[in-house]
Amino acid sequence: MKWSMRIVMTLTISLVIAVCLSLLPKMDSSIGINSPYHWPSNRIGQVTDNNLPDLLVQVPLQMRIRKVELSSTRMSLDLSLPKNADSTSVYRDLYTIAQTMLMKTKNVNQVWVRVIDYSGVSDNASTQLVLAMVAERESGKDMDKSASELSLIQLEQELQNRFRITYTSKWQQRYPL
Template identity: 75%
Template structure:
């Protein structure tokens, strides 16, 4: 009799645990822990490795994104510079990336962007850094204007006044003053 009671009690506890564990994913969804942020709204959302693509596909860029890394409060992006890109396109993409990442996210405090010339080759030895930018949240607080509304000179001034830009000799060869 005692063995029968122990088996029934063990079976009852096991069934209760299975039911509780099967309800956990539904409870997680209802609390919104894994709910994707609505990037179309004007509210800032928490950027994670799971939803970074959802935000980046909405950013209108002319340069191609080659690499993205999100670590703690820093986002690093590598952009590929096509042969026919002009300086306006580069500045517009840098401005748009900084504006989007700093205004639509809560947790990204720095945006590091490298513009790299791959010269049409697959080898890493032929890649050359053209331009680098470090954008910090505190300097990008009031970036209200759209990049498409700004001229080349305004874009360049906005970026140079707000963020750290590093030009290489490759930039000066491609876009002489």
């Protein structure tokens, strides 16, 4: 009798464990939707240190992000300017960053972007600032068109009319008029 009881108990416990394990993925996905660690792909959300990587992965950029800092209402980004980047890709990335951060977030009111030339340097002391932009939420309203729909001239005008952009001599050397 003892052996039959042990077998029944073992089967019962195994069955309970199997049912719990089969429900675990469903519980994980239902919790993950409203989790602060998950960024909604098409909705406006609050950016935190936990979901910032999820948001940045969704932003289609050609330049590489080197550094990101997030305060309560301001995001600062450092972008690395590749050697072969043209001015159109730089303007497209700046427009896309401003559009995403100002229109897909609730709490980011300012976006500071620095485009830095890291080429040919072994330490950060000899990096050169190429361009800087400060984008504010009020100026970024109604950015409905995507960056790919705009020409180089339209991108440049949109960015200069909406935001504060500072060009350095390095920009003028690299992209003369």
